Amino acid sequence: MIVLLLCSLVLGYVLSSLRQALLNASYVAIEVIDQSLNSRLMELRKYSLTLELSSANSQIKKLDSLDSAHDPILYELVNQIQSYKYLNPLLDGIFIYYPKLDWIVGDIGSYRSASYYVLDNDLQTEGFDAFLAAVVADTRPVLLFLGDEKNQLYYRKSMLYQGKIVGYLLMRLDTDQLLLSSQGRFPSNGQDYAFALSHYDMHIASSGNLDLIAQRIPDADGSYFLDRSLLLQSRSTALTGLSYQLYLSLADQLKPVSLALKICIGAMLGIALIGLVFAFLLGKRNARPLLKLLQQVGAVDHSTANDAYTLLSRRIDELLQQKDEKIRALQYQREAMGPLCLHHLLSGRVESEHAAVSLLKRYNISFDYPFYVIGVIRVQSKESAQILRFLLEKARNTQIDLLAAEKDGDVVVLFTSDAYLDYPSACGTLGALLEDCPVFKQAKAALGTWHDQYAQAMQSYHEALLLLDQAPQGAWWYQQEDKECTSSLLLQTKDAVMCNQLEHALDLLDELVNRCTCQALETPFARTQLQEIERLIADQFQKAGISQVAVQGELSSVQRCRVQIGSLLKTRGQGNAEASLSIAERAAAIIERDFTDPQLGLYRIAIELGLSNSYLSTAFKARYDIGIVQSINQKRIDLAKELIINTEMSIKEIAIACGFSSDISFIRVFKRHEDQTPGTFRRS
Incomplete structure (x- = not known):
């Protein structure tokens, strides 16, 4: 085998x-x-x-x-x-x-x-x-x-x-x-190929094995497999309307x-x-020894079974049923112990993550996911028990990992996830659990902030309580800030500092201050990104040979970054702007000289100037307001338009003369720039 x-x-x-x-x-x-x-x-x-x-x-x-x-x-x-x-x-x-x-x-x-x-x-x-x-x-x-x-x-x-x-x-x-x-x-x-001449869609002459020639003539040049072993290659000639086709049979080989x-x-x-x-x-x-083994481990009486396979199937069903019963028992245990654990977690006496983990172990509760958020539902006191039962039953049926309990007349929910969810997604998941609950339509509900340490549950709980007064009835409410916007702005700021675009980084930091709340900038992700930005700014000071400015007073991470970048820009002056200007002009000269070379691109120009791709691209776009690749293609298209108007060269010849690797690539770029194909441009 x-x-x-x-x-x-x-x-x-x-x-x-x-x-x-x-x-x-x-x-x-x-x-x-x-x-x-x-x-x-x-x-x-x-x-x-x-x-x-x-x-x-x-x-x-x-x-x-x-x-x-x-x-x-x-x-x-x-x-x-x-x-x-x-x-x-x-x-x-x-x-x-x-x-x-x-x-x-x-x-x-x-x-x-x-x-x-x-x-x-x-x-x-x-x-x-x-x-x-x-x-x-x-x-x-x-x-x-x-x-x-x-x-x-x-x-x-x-x-x-x-x-x-x-x-x-x-x-x-x-x-x-x-x-x-x-x-x-x-x-x-002569039996493995045929050669044919065509005038537009009509065969006019052929040689070789004529049985291979198909009736259909391709609309465009290229290679086509008519079946697994018959290859058709079609090419246009230098005379408009005349093309030839090569039919190649690979079957015998x-x-x-x-x-x-x-x-x-x-x-x-x-x-x-x-x-x-x-x-x-x-x-x-070997079925008989298996029957004896099943009988020894407590299987059902095999005398009622038709054969060994029926008995084995029944035993598997029994094991699966036992597993389901154990899962239900664990769920009931969590539902019974969960409120006690949640009350203790929100009591304010859990001061460290070690104490929080020990508390969860004591109540035999574990979560599959590391991130959580606290939600609070406020209803009339007599309806809180009803909404709590409804919530636990729906969570049990949908396999959603959460704890829920009554606290001070409210229903408190601890909802876990494998990653930080955006608030609309979290509200959608929790709202789906209660969409059929009539009591929830008159209730107010709010979410705190996401955390990855259970010792911070109290903070998330208080944030949810503060938002309850603003919450509408029948829907979950949350702090109306764009968490994705905060993450995006932090990542853009880090990239701007890394690429030495300090003015742009300063603008992004100002936008962070204006658009994002303090809670959004105190998440673990935000703190990590701000620390990385501060480290990159320190590297910029070191490369410039400048001593980093000491920041006076207690400032936030964002404010420290703004002060350091402002100081760096003031010290460096206009030297980098002049260097970028000369680099952009040298790159433009290379493009003007070699744009008909099919190998010309950002990578080759960067190697010739001894610069990184990102730095060269940024300097060129800042000077000419266009990317390097777009500039090369524009010059090629301008030359192609002149050749189309003033010569009778074929499209393939023009593509090669202008620096395109193929006529297909030329047609695609030309259509993107001119909204029409070269052939349409020539006819017009």
Whole structure:
């Protein structure tokens, strides 16, 4: 069994590694194909511009009519076209259509449009009007695909003279030659892959194993698994509208390892099934000794049981019932002893935590959670017993850990928790216990402060009593301060001192004084955080080489921190502000110099300047009111907008030129800054 398990693990690892290796090989191959194909297509675009700017074409564009005197110019243009066509096997034909002259000059000669079409299409005149309509349908450089029986694919470019279209340059692409650029570049036999060319959502040519080609063409570039063993990689080319897809089957390469893994897993399942059957038979055989053992430990009479398993089930039920009875007994004991313990705890005679813990042990009471709060419910004296019984019964049913007792006509509750709860949550929990109690709707209830030492129960009790007069009827009341705000302000102050942002720390301390009560600042958490802030301020004095100021009189922790920070700011003067200014300007110069580098970021700039990330980020934002990463992205987006408007570069080429790691990352950042994609921006 162990051997099979190890074999399965090894085979699973081998299968995963082999699959990843095949994927990596496909990625390398598709990159090579991408470079080869795009380089050949880019040559077509360059030649179209060369041909458009040729002297012969420039003269013909100006003509209003043709006669025999223009024959030398036409022949010169025919020779240029024929020369390039013979040098580029990717082209099946080149010609220029001049609508005003109703003339076509191409690689087979110079003729009227209809005559040229007949000669170029095996003396067939059918489809001439549809062909001309498709040629003049749009003015932008596009691919023109005629889905007739020949499936002809053209690259078309409009030619202008004095702002008007005077001609169309068309290059008919040989799709078989396009496919040949991928042959022999992929490390696999012809049955494991297929290569297809698509014009938007239509397949126009394919090679390899055509059974692998799916009908659906992806909407975007990327890698897609059509099933577990068939990978599709789709890429756009340098010509808009033309894309190619590589379909790769991994089934034959993965089949041996996958088959061995299935055999190992099947063998393990078979052995496990045999083991279960054997265990069942062995357990049935050993049932009689088990019956005797159960009888000895006081089980019910097994003579009434149908079999050993029924008897065992009954014995388990008995043990669970005994456990429930013990739990109920402990609850009743706590309910009986709890009031006495709580009265003693709130008597004012418990002066230390050791004495409080000893008191709880004496009454055999223990709590699972370390934090507690005291609540007081005030009702009419004759109703306090009713609300106390209701509260204890609900707590018993919901497994909430608390003590409750009558004291001076009020109902006092000690509620525990595993952490300091915010007051709305604590009030919600206690309110849920009493929501069905009709007496509670006319009662007033209030909570004291949270503590983690039981010797401070008296303090929490008195705080709750002071709040009862303000409490509304039918709801729990508490000191209306934002405890979360106190904690948040303390943590923000500590971070500000740690990052040397002393002015901000001083503002936060002022907000603490204005918004938080003394009780909120005397909690254990608040005292710990204030001590940590004082220690950080002392470190700042030491780093600056300044003696710490002695504070006169008895001041609170917050006031001491305010005095020390004010003294430190006054002594240091403006030196740090000037240093931050020069640091921010140096960082801005690095961004201006290297923002097209994909590796540029906060971490690299901080290393170059010899600073920490947090200090550099704070100084830069204080100077320019923008983060470093946002500044880099903004410069990249500004450059990208210029390239989109003024060039015909593809989105992928622009992304790389501007410093983005991929076109996907570029599109995401561009949309966040401009509320539209680069493609939408270009069309608008």
